[in-house]
Amino acid sequence: MLSRPLEPKEKLSIQRKSRKEQLLGHxxxxxxLYLMVLPAFIIILLFNYVPMYGLQLAFREFDPTRGITGGEFVGLDYFRRFMESHQFWTLMRNTFLISFYSLIVGFPIPIFIALMFNQIRHARRKRMIQTVAYMPHFISVIVVVGMILIFLSPSTGIIGHLFSWVGLEPVNFLGKPEYFRSIYVLSDVWQHAGWNSIIFVAALAGVNPQLYEAAKVDGASRLQQIIHIDIPHLVPTIIILLILNAGSLLGVGFEKIFLMQNSMNLPVSEVLETYVYKIGILSNQISYSTAIGLFNTMINFIILIVVNRIAKKTSETSLW
Structure with a gap:
């Protein structure tokens, strides 16, 4: 007796059941391993996804007596108010310039450090240099800013004393807007460049040693080995990290910028994150600050999609 052909719904049901059984078996x-991942999953769920419930404040007039969902719905009024404000373009320009400066200067240096580490043959010396390069990453942001303030103080700082020693007038670097971005970016590079090179060092560890041996046999110098072996193996990692960094192009951060701010450098140091804090926490404009934060996130998300699309069309490497 011939069996009847399965209906599409029955086929779909069987496929779903098979996938479910495979997942449970896995x-x-x-x-x-799943138990080890569970704490990280719970933390991400609680601190990254559950707070998304409060995003509706960007579209409502927040009323503490009526809760998050009880305020009057105002639609896109807060977004329109922000984009029409006189500070909109100043905030966007400051945020973009600092982020772009950090990306242009801070992104290539860890690659260079990783390439230098890879050329050190003495294992003990290599570990010592790597440890020294990684250590600044573990210094607190508050401590780093305190060091910057001490070093750059025109009256008591080391730089001020050096200027006085050579007969020059000490300069208040943090008080001059034209120096703020460079101080911020270069101190950030000093603190994190060594640590950020770890992923590139790991990528270079996967290079087949026979490639170096073959290159030496062919008479290739160390520079030629770096150009023709190391860098091509780093390209996929570079593209992925570049996409991720571009996706947070307007995410400068809050702590360090805020701690370095003063009334004299405020025209170039006021960014979206510090403005959100001042508007939301200090001025108690919760809905308005939520709308600005959501606007910042959406811009970053759009940049991420665009850069990923460009990377996918120009190379075989992309996030999706």
Missing amino acids: IRLYYQ
Whole structure:
């Protein structure tokens, strides 16, 4: 007796059941690994996804007595108010310039450091240099800013004393807007460049040693080995990290900028994050600050999609 052909719905049901059984079997087989990942998953869920419930404040008039969902719905009024404000273009320009400066200066340096580490053959010396390069990453932002303030103080700082020693007038670097971006970016590079090179060092560790041996046999110098072996192996990692960095182009950060701010450098140091804090927390304009934060996130998301699309069309490497 011939069996009847399965209906499309029945085929779909069988496929779903098979996938479910495969998933459950995979979880049973590797349940220890899933238990290890569970705390990180819970933290991400609680601190990254659950707070998204409050994004509706960007579209409502916040009323503490009526809760998050009880305020009057105002639509895009807060977004329109922000884009029409006199500070909009100043905030966008300051945020973009600092972020772009950080990307242009800070992104290539870890690659260069990783290439230099890869050329050190003495294992003990290599570990020592890597440790020294990684250590600044673990210094607190508050401590780093305190060091900057001490070094650059025109009256008591080391730089001020050096200027006086050579007969020059000490300069208040943090009080001059034209120096703020360079101080911020270069101090950030000093603190994080070594740590950010770890992923590139790991990528270089996967290079087949036979390629170096073949290059030496052909008479290639170290520079030629870097150009023709190391850099091509780093390209996929460079593209992925560049996409991720571009996706946070307007995400300068809050702590360091805020700690370095003063009344004299405010015209170039006021960025979206510090403005959100002052408007939301200090001025108690919760809905308005939520709208600005959401606007910043959406711009970053759009940049991420565009850069990923460009990377996908120009190379074989992309996030999706």
